[in-house]
Amino acid sequence: MASLFERAEALGLLSAEARRARAGSGRLLLLRGPTGTGRSALVRAAIRHGTEHGMQVLSVSCSPEESGEPLAAVRKMLCPDAGCGQENDPDHRRQADRFWRLLCSRAARSPLLLAVDDVHLADHASRRWLVDAARRLARLPVLMVVTERVQYDVTPPAPGFSHGLAPSLVRVHTCGPLGRPAAESMVHAVFGPDTDPAWTDACITASAGNPLLLRALLDDLRIVSPDGGRPESALPETCADLYPGAFVAAVTWWLDSAGPETAAVARTLAEVGGCAGRADERDVPGRECLLAAVTGSGPARVLGWATAMTRLGLLRPDPVQGDLRFAHPLLRDAVLDGWSHERREAVHRAAADFRYRRGDRAEEVAGHLLRAGPVGMPRSAGTLLDAAAEATRAGRTGDAADYLRRALDEPLAPGRRAGALVELATLESVTEPSGGIPRLTEALRLQERPRDRALTAVALGTALNRRGESRAALDVLRGLDGAGGCRPRPDGTGGVRPPLGGGRRPAPHRPRPVAGGG
Numbered sequence: 001m002a003s004l005f006e007r008a009e010a011l012g013l014l015s016a017e018a019r020r021a022r023a024g025s026g027r028l029l030l031l032r033g034p035t036g037t038g039r040s041a042l043v044r045a046a047i048r049h050g051t052e053h054g055m056q057v058l059s060v061s062c063s064p065e066e067s068g069e070p071l072a073a074v075r076k077m078l079c080p081d082a083g084c085g086q087e088n089d090p091d092h093r094r095q096a097d098r099f100w101r102l103l104c105s106r107a108a109r110s111p112l113l114l115a116v117d118d119v120h121l122a123d124h125a126s127r128r129w130l131v132d133a134a135r136r137l138a139r140l141p142v143l144m145v146v147t148e149r150v151q152y153d154v155t156p157p158a159p160g161f162s163h164g165l166a167p168s169l170v171r172v173h174t175c176g177p178l179g180r181p182a183a184e185s186m187v188h189a190v191f192g193p194d195t196d197p198a199w200t201d202a203c204i205t206a207s208a209g210n211p212l213l214l215r216a217l218l219d220d221l222r223i224v225s226p227d228g229g230r231p232e233s234a235l236p237e238t239c240a241d242l243y244p245g246a247f248v249a250a251v252t253w254w255l256d257s258a259g260p261e262t263a264a265v266a267r268t269l270a271e272v273g274g275c276a277g278r279a280d281e282r283d284v285p286g287r288e289c290l291l292a293a294v295t296g297s298g299p300a301r302v303l304g305w306a307t308a309m310t311r312l313g314l315l316r317p318d319p320v321q322g323d324l325r326f327a328h329p330l331l332r333d334a335v336l337d338g339w340s341h342e343r344r345e346a347v348h349r350a351a352a353d354f355r356y357r358r359g360d361r362a363e364e365v366a367g368h369l370l371r372a373g374p375v376g377m378p379r380s381a382g383t384l385l386d387a388a389a390e391a392t393r394a395g396r397t398g399d400a401a402d403y404l405r406r407a408l409d410e411p412l413a414p415g416r417r418a419g420a421l422v423e424l425a426t427l428e429s430v431t432e433p434s435g436g437i438p439r440l441t442e443a444l445r446l447q448e449r450p451r452d453r454a455l456t457a458v459a460l461g462t463a464l465n466r467r468g469e470s471r472a473a474l475d476v477l478r479g480l481d482g483a484g485g486c487r488p489r490p491d492g493t494g495g496v497r498p499p500l501g502g503g504r505r506p507a508p509h510r511p512r513p514v515a516g517g518g
Contacts, residue, residue, distance in 0.1 A: 004041055005211065006182035010173050014046050017171060018053060018143050022111040026137035030162055032150040033175030034312060035257040036212025036250065039147035042175070043117045046145045050113035055143075056106060059115035062122040073126035074099050077114065078106075096129050103133065104140070111141040119146045119161050127161065134169055150174070152308035154262040154301045177209035177313055186211075187229075190218045195229035202235040206328035208313035216250035217242075217330075237329040239337050251334035264295050265302055269315075270326055270335040271344050272351045272368065293354040294347055348372035352380070362386035366403050374409045381410035385420060392427075401427045418446035422456055429463065437463050444476075454480055 004011065010031065017029045029046075031039050043059070050057045060077035070092050078099055106112055119127060134144055148161045162170050178186070183204045188195055203221070207214035220242040221228050221235075228235075239248050255263040268291055291306075292299040306324055309315040316327045326332035336344075352368035356379070366387035369380055384407035391400035404424040412420065421443035425436025440460040447453040457476050464473035 004038065004045060005186060006178050007038060007042060007045075007175075010042055010175065011045060013171060013173055014042070014049060014145070018046075018049060018055065018113065021113070021141050021143035022053065022055065024139070024141045026140045026142035026144070028134040028137065028144045028146060028162070028165070028170040030170055030172045031145065031147045031175060032160075032172060034151035034210075035149055035254045036210040037175040037177065038211045039149070039175055040117050041211075043115050043145060043147055046113065047115050050115075050143075055111045055113045056109070057113045057115065058106070059117070061117040062119055062126075064121050067121060067123045070123055070125035071095055071099070071129060073116070073119075073122040074129050077116065078102050092125055096125070096132075099129065100133065100136075103142070107140050107142050112143070114142060114144040116144070116146045118149065120149050131161065131165065134165060138169070149257060151258065152305055153258050154265050154295075154297050154305050155259050156301065178211055178214070179209070180204070183207075183209045183214060186214055186218065190222055191229035196231045196233065198231070199229045199233055199235065202328065205313075206235060206330045208327055208331070210254075210312075210314075213247065213250050213254065213331075216246040219246045220244065235328075235330060237333065239330065239333045242330075247330070248334045248337045251331070252338070255335065261295070261297055262305065265291055265297055265305060266309075266335055267339055268294050268347050269306075269324070270332045271339070271347050273323065273325065290351060290354055294350045345372045349375060352383075356383060361390070363390050363399075363403075366406070370402060370406050376411060378411055381407050381412050381416075384410065385416070388420075388423070397427050397430060414446040415448060415452075418443040418452065418456070421446070422459060425459070425463070437467065 014029060017027055020027065031042050033039055040061075047057050047059055058077050058080070060073050062073050066072040066076070074096075079102075103112070103114075116122070116130060119130065122130075130144070130146065137144060146161060150157075150160065162172065184200055187200045187203050191199070203214065203217060207217050224236070224241060224243055225233065227233070236242060239245070242248065255266060258266070272290065272294070289299055289302060291297070292302040295302070306315060310317075310324065314327055314331070315324045317323065318325050326335060348368040349372045352365050352372060352375075355365045355368065362383050365383050369375065369384055384403045388400040388403035388407065391397070391403060401424060404420050404427070407420055408417065408424070421439040425439040425443070428439070429436045437460065440456060440463060444453065444456045444460055447456050457480055461473040461476040464470070464476065
């Protein structure tokens with residue numbers, strides 16, 4: 001039992017309660033904790049301990065597949081062999097009494113250890129039978145060891161297993177994440193005692209010290225980074241770099257255990273970033289937060305979940321912005337694994353809509369629109385254009401260009417689309433002097449006011465000239481007239497079709513004089 005990391009207190013409690021049961025005074029030992037904190041490992045240790053000390057061991061691991069059959073868990077534990085009183089009695093009370101008598105007869109022969117793993121997954125009748133049995137163990141040589149998942153989820157929890165039991169009938173031990181020394185020992189057991197401290201710290205951060213996640217991560221790293229742990233090594237930041245995928249599988253199990261509502265909140269947080277953990281959303285009572293709005297969950301439960309996950313080390317405040325994020329990029333990537341591109345886009349559209357209605361800055365809304373497909377609403381295009389203006393004023397021309405490109409995916413009136421095209425072409429010409437010509441060409445077709453057509457034609461002519469197409473540039477400028485401005489042809493260059501590749505233009509066609517004319 002000493003091989004378990006940092007579980008000496010639980011093992012000592014187990015040993016003491018087993019000794020008490022062998023002396024004829026039984027009790028319930030309840031091992032509680034979040035997913036992955038080693039509850040099942042403690043049950044296995046209890047089974048070994050009971051066997052080594054001459055106790056008869058009866059065990060069951062509960063599963064949701066059997067939760068629909070009344071007393072399925074109890075039957076599986078007390079009657080593991082066929083023909084052991086497993087007849088199907090429709091009277092559940094009579095069947096429960098028969099199981100109790102069977103338990104007493106077994107306990108009369110030798111001290112008994114009942115090991116029930118994941119009791120929260122057991123059927124309702126089995127849970128009720130086990131609770132009733134716990135009330136009557138005081139005069140029997142029976143130790144009942146039960147594990148229960150207890151973690152703050154978005155979905156409100158059902159009453160715990162020990163709810164309604166007197167404190168004298170149950171001893172409770174809560175399992176939590178590993179402390180730093182124990183987590184370091186696990187890393188050193190794989191990569192050696194001379195492992196680089198930064199590598200060790202990254203492994204612990206990515207797993208939040210959760211034994212299940214840390215062990216799975218180390219199993220993957222042992223294969224993909226056998227020389228890891230050296231100063232020049234770096235922990236992968238994406239799950240694509242991990243094989244065979246034990247870490248992703250462990251994170252998926254952690255999410256599945258939390259339920260679909262909590263999993264949706266976790267994945268939404270991973271996708272939209274730390275927007276949901278802003279201080280004003282945590283400190284203002286009753287204020288709806290982004291995560292709650294996007295997922296449709298209760299704001300109080302969402303914020304409570306975020307607080308609990310922060311205490312467990314799975315979430316951390318961003319050191320710059322203070323927003324909540326997953327503790328490591330690798331953990332975030334594992335949380336998002338398997339989420340479809342369409343689902344991610346839908347989350348960003350919902351986040352953009354919430355932040356727009358809340359009155360956030362245009363760039364904060366546009367950041368979500370960049371990662372969502374076309375929304376098809378003029379409001380979205382206007383927000384992106386406003387964000388481009390904000391970025392331009394701040395000197396972030398690259399961000400402004402991204403917003404403008406995305407705005408062109410939305411419906412825009414011809415004049416606004418032409419203006420966006422001209423502005424984008426101007427920004428792109430900074431990095432590519434001859435760039436922007438296709439955008440200016442399209443803008444020229446869309447411009448309606450003479451002044452705008454003239455300015456766009458001049459910009460297009462200038463861009464063509466920079467690219468060495470001076471004759472085409474002149475043609476664009478010649479197309480300007482005092483009355484209607486430049487009238488572009490269908491090919492979009494100007495009043496006269498420019499030559500391909502800058503070659504000579506054929507002489508313009510002049511009509512022949514009409515015979516007999518003056």
